Amino acid sequence: MTQQCDRVLDYYNQHLNDIEKAAFEKHLSECADCQEMLSDLRSLEDALPFAAEPVEPPSGMEERIFAHIETQDSSRPAESTPMRPSKKKRQWMMPSVAALLAISLFGNAYLFTQLSDNADIVEQATIDQVLQYAELAPTEGDASGTASIIDQGEEKRLVVQASNLSALSAEEVYQVWLLQDGQPERAGTFVIDNEGRGSVIFSMNEEFAERDWDTVAVTLEPDANSELPEGDIILASEL
């Protein structure tokens, strides 16, 4: 029995993220105990749903469902088709972030006014303790980067470093966002050097530090004043 064995239930109910899932599956291939647990579960899968008490479906459900399916019908090639008219490459890499950012366009402009004092603090910090660390994945091209949230005792800072970024024109900037449940907040703005590298250290105020951020993203914005994401997502990762 290892610690992985304790994950078998959450694995079965699909609560593990991709990394945890891969680690568990590796364990599973070598652990008779977990294999037995899952095979017990699978052998009951045919029977357990029948334990549901018969419930009358809501009236009109069939019509609603088939009406919906028919509206999807015109786009029915064999391969999968995006249902929303957003950019294909975005959907492929980070569908959730792209969708979340898009949804949030009407979000919460007011918060930014109170946070603007805190944005864009670009200075070197001494690293005390890394609380969270993430490799940022590109939505296209070969940009790369990392994001870490660092505890410095008195305050928390978000450090984002990126390289292989495309050159900016005119007023354009790279903007970092932290997201929680799809709501983006500005978390630093940066431009890049001749080699396409850039970084920013963002000091979190108390309200920021307490929140449970689930995603970090970097977008390319037309200027440094975007209070909500307007441009394409370049890099992103779950936290």
Place this chain on the structure above:
Amino acid sequence: MSQQLPDIDLYQKVVHEQDAAALRQLYQKYEKLIYSFSYKMTQDQEVSEEAIQEVFLKLWKKHAPYDESKGKFSSWLLTMTRNTCLDALRKRNRHETVEYIEKDTLRVTEETPADILEWKEQGSAIQECMSGLKEEQQHIVQLFYFNGLTQQAISKETDTPLGTIKGRIRLALKHLKACLKGKGGHEE
């Protein structure tokens, strides 16, 4: 209804001939079963309907290939339904805590469609076996299998130490398995 094709033939018509009527026959055959199952999982009419819509849309758009190596069509459909409901539950739980108490029993009907004979047969076997479990075991199966909770949440809900959850579920499953076998059911 009496002349209905086997599920696998209907499924083939759906994916190879884009036969909407075949899809509808499958839907009508399993609507009540998968709705009841979804409802037992989500305890929510709207969420159940959305989940079923998603399942049939996936089927129609061939996003969920089925073949007979995956077992019976009905089992496969139920597994797909469960996974879709788990997704919906996960999204919902991110935003709110939900009372996992069996409620709304008013909507339960007595009648089972005659053409789902297997529901009658398997239903009575598994229901008897379930009610043969100790009450706390029934509860834990409900929380784990039907509500799809995390181990952590089950521990909290049942006021049981995290480390003992797995053992209890395992024991309940063993009982169910043995009981079903004893009923001449359904053990592959």
